[in-house]
Amino acid sequence: MFDIDALLEGVRAGSISVAEAGAKLKAAPFLDLGYAKLDLHRSVRSGMSEVVFCQGKDDKFLTEIFARLLEANGEVLGTRCSAQQAQLLQGRFTDLCYDEISDIIRSPLKETLCGLIAVVTAGTADIRVAEEAAQTCEFFGGKVLRLYDAGVSGLHRLLSRAEDLQRANVVIAAAGMEGALPSVIGGLVGNPVIAVPTSVGYGANFGGLSALLTMINTCANGVCTVNIDNGFGAAFLATQINRLAVKGGQR
Numbered sequence: 001m002f003d004i005d006a007l008l009e010g011v012r013a014g015s016i017s018v019a020e021a022g023a024k025l026k027a028a029p030f031l032d033l034g035y036a037k038l039d040l041h042r043s044v045r046s047g048m049s050e051v052v053f054c055q056g057k058d059d060k061f062l063t064e065i066f067a068r069l070l071e072a073n074g075e076v077l078g079t080r081c082s083a084q085q086a087q088l089l090q091g092r093f094t095d096l097c098y099d100e101i102s103d104i105i106r107s108p109l110k111e112t113l114c115g116l117i118a119v120v121t122a123g124t125a126d127i128r129v130a131e132e133a134a135q136t137c138e139f140f141g142g143k144v145l146r147l148y149d150a151g152v153s154g155l156h157r158l159l160s161r162a163e164d165l166q167r168a169n170v171v172i173a174a175a176g177m178e179g180a181l182p183s184v185i186g187g188l189v190g191n192p193v194i195a196v197p198t199s200v201g202y203g204a205n206f207g208g209l210s211a212l213l214t215m216i217n218t219c220a221n222g223v224c225t226v227n228i229d230n231g232f233g234a235a236f237l238a239t240q241i242n243r244l245a246v247k248g249g250q251r
Contacts, residue, residue, distance in 0.1 A: 004044050033068070035061055040072045048140050048239065049073045051232070054105070055080035059088055066093060075107035077139045079132060079232050102131035102231070106139050113143040115242040118168035120158075120185065122151030122175035125200040130174040132231030133196065133238070137172075140239045152180045158188075165189050169245035170238045174231065176200025179211025186220025192241055194234045195225040 010016030029041045043049040052065055066089055069076045076096075081089070086098040086105050098105045119134040121127055127148055134144045145168060150158040158165075158181075165171055166189050174196040175181040182195035195218070197211035204210060208228035215225040226233040 033064065036065055038065065038068055038072070043073065047243065048236065049075070049077075051136075052076065052078040053080055054078045054082070054085050054103075057085075059085070063089065063092055070107070075139075077107070077136065078105040079103065079136070081105040099131065099135060101128055102135055103128075104132060104135045106135065109138055110141055113138060113141060115142055115246045116145060116168045117142045117238050117242050118145045118147060118165050118171045120147045120150055120165070120171060120173045120181065122149075122173075122177065122179075122181045123200065124149050126174040126176055126198045129196055129198045129229050129231040130172070133172050133174065133235040134231075136232050136235035137239055137242070140235070142239050142242045150181075151175065151177075152184055155184070158184065162188055166191075170194065170241040172196060172231075172234045172238050174198055174234075176205060176208060176211050177202075179214035182215055182223050182225075183218040183220045186218060186223040189222075191222070191245075193220070193223045194238055195223055196231060196234045197225065197228045199229055 007016065007021055011018060011021045030037045030039050039050045050069065054062060062085060066076055070093065081098065081103050083100065089105060090096050090098060095108060096105055097108060117137045119130050121130045130148065134146055137144050145164060147161050150161065165185060168191060170191055171185055171189060171193045173182040173185050173193055176198040177200065179197050182193050186193045195215040197208045197215055199208035201210065212225065212228055
């Protein structure tokens with residue numbers, strides 16, 4: 001990962017020349033591959049490196065993007081990766097880990113995970129989206145508590161873990177059908193809840209639209225909503241919240 005502090009310390013210590021540092025800084029903002037412009041400076045600005053959305057990418061483009069990001073950052077995360085794409089990538093980069101449930105492909109996790117992010121689903125059909133969120137949070141260094149199949153049709157399942165939810169710095173709640181789960185959790189915890197509508201449900205669910213509308217019309221305070229099936233977006237926001245909590249000395 002590009003570390004600007006280490007670069008400047010190297011210049012001060014004399015181990016890196018001004019010319020070398022200038023060349024690194026010049027290349028840092030992005031790497032132009034012609035078909036893609038890789039944002040190598042993103043980790044400096046946001047604390048999290050660029051992530052690859054694998055779906056729809058040409059095989060040649062995909063492997064080159066992974067190679068360049070691994071070279072620059074030492075790690076890489078890809079979302080919406082098909083089994084065929086995973087086989088291709090793992091054939092070239094043997095240490096990559098692939099999860100068939102979430103379609104996440106990534107470098108091995110860091111040894112130390114911090115804070116606490118709870119990831120909750122209404123049903124087992126929502127786990128695909130929830131795992132996209134959970135594994136993204138872990139890749140970016142967050143400790144994750146998984147609580148699956150705890151929807152409102154059996155509320156006692158959720159209430160039995162209320163203390164665990166209240167300990168979390170942030171909760172990600174993934175639900176399809178009518179999407180009521182985040183509102184219930186929002187009334188139980190004092191920290192932010194990120195609602196993820198999923199496309200799970202019968203016809204009038206409209207591919208997740210009914211859950212989305214429920215979530216953005218929630219009466220519970222402290223609930224924000226991301227796009228349908230957007231586990232990654234929920235994870236990115238949850239990671240930012242979790243890091244702020246850890247930085248503030250909460251956990």
